[in-house]
Amino acid sequence: MQTVLTAHYLDPTDRNWNATIDTLWQQAGAAQNPAFIPPHFVKSTFPRMGGLVVAFYTGERLSGIGLLFPRAIINNNRHYTLRLHEIHERLADAAVQAALAKTPAIIYRPTDGTTFTPTAPRPAGVWIGPPQAGDLDAITTLYRKVWGSQPYPPDLFSREFGPGTALVATVDGQLAGFLLGFLRFGCSPTAKNELAIESQVLAVDPAYRQHGLATRLKQEQARLALASGLHCIHWTVDPLQLPNAILNFNHLHAVAGEFVRGYYPVRNEQNLVTASRFGITWLPTTLHGRQGLSDKRQRFQLSNLPNVAILNEGLRLRSVFADPLFIAIEIPSDWTALQHRDLNHAMAWRSTTDELFATWIGWDRYVIYAVAGDAGGHHYLVGRPAGAWIW
Structure with missing residues (x-):
């Protein structure tokens, strides 16, 4: 008899939440897998923006970890993108969907390939727009330069994943900054279930900070959000x-x-x-x-x-x-x-x-x-x- 795949939703209000995430990431070999999202984001911002963490089990064996990212609100129901990390073998889509039960989600695997805006030269001076595949290494390098910690996986900028915002800034063709944002559920305290933007990470190369790139990236993010019918942008910042x-x-x-x-x-x-x-x-x-x-x-x-x-x-x-x-x-x-x-x-x-x-x-x-x-x-x-x- 074939063992049924089951989904266990983790509770971010549990007092052992942080330790549970660390244990799951260790069991899944996240330290050797650059496709895993930094755990500090999963512990903090992810549940606050309406994201769900789910562990998939085949019997008692951990078979996969999923991050359910906010995707849409349809007929007042929340829909998600399931970012799926399989541990032993590929899980059947039908089994995953059955395990998720009444949680509507599109399955996305970072291992299945990604596409970006077609490669083309950027104009002289300051330019802001969607990333190309050739920008990914520079984005990772810039993240490490600015933040000095584990970067976000570059596939998050891809069309297949579908982030809320994916932007780069170039100066005379050289990558000088980037901005990555996700979709979120709820933003302003007056609209608890609206679809909005979580502006997650922005970095500008210190060599180009005289160009006002941070402001320009945020402004372009807002224009794109408004064009998509989204009216609220949220992010976190160190108050000091x-x-x-x-x-x-x-x-x-x-x-x-x-x-x-x-x-x-x-x-x-x-x-x-x-x-x-x-x-x-x-x-x-x-x-x-x-x-x-x-x-x-x-x-x-x-x-x-x-x-x-x-x-x-x-x-x-x-x-x-x-x-x-x-x-x-x-x-x-x-x-x-x-x-x-x-x-x-x-x-x-x-x-x-x-x-x-x-x-x-x-x-x-x-x-x-x-x-x-x-x-x-x-x-x-x-x-x-x-x-x-x-x-």
Whole structure:
């Protein structure tokens, strides 16, 4: 009698979630398989964007691991792309579909071959568009250069996988940056089941950062999303990274209404201490958000904000009056360099600001919407009460 293939859905709220993912990845030989997605993403962002992890068993033998990526919402039902990693032998599609039962999914195997935009020369100057197969090695190299950790598998950029966003930026024909995003279920707190974009990873070569490529990549991502009928883009960011804050708030006019302490269980060149994160929401169809589609850059001075409550001076907390019109939280001017220069001091910065963000930031409290400076050269994240102005 043939043993039936069964699917076991993993619960991300289980207290052993991280350890379970590590064990599965080890059993499947992920360390020797570059097609496996970095486990820190699976542990953190993946379930938050509506993804599901499923382990397939033949009897008691682990036969495969599947990641169910959000794909579409049809008649109010969620549909997925199953990114399938088989361990011993190829599993029959019919058996996989039967095991998934009532979860509608298209099966995608990274081993089955991928295609990309046809190879063609790029124009001189700055160009942004879909990747070609010849870009994949350069993307992997750039990821390692910027992040210093395991890169995302290049097949995620392919037509077969169908990511939410797949973009590269070139300067005079040379790859200078890339942006990879996924589809997600739910984005803004007012639309819990909408299909949206999770803008997962962006990298720009330091040699080309004078071209504004990060802003251009994000703007093109938004235009493509809008053309597909998607109105919300979400991503996570380290709240202490000043360049990212300026990009997200002053250039793109996104807002941060979520904060998660210790979001990523990861250590790399930019995360030597606890990897806390803001959840960033960009709504490029709203009055506030659509300003991010223009090339206008806003600059804010703390002195121009009425009744602003400065919550800290470095590591020293300040007492503030009740219900201020604006709040300002000081952040380091170069967070990555600080972590490498003085790890203990960086840990103190993280602990202090984590407490402030956890206390003040939320969709029912204050949202961060700008970066402002003062006469002394300090930089602050500026928040105001959440309200109708966002939507």
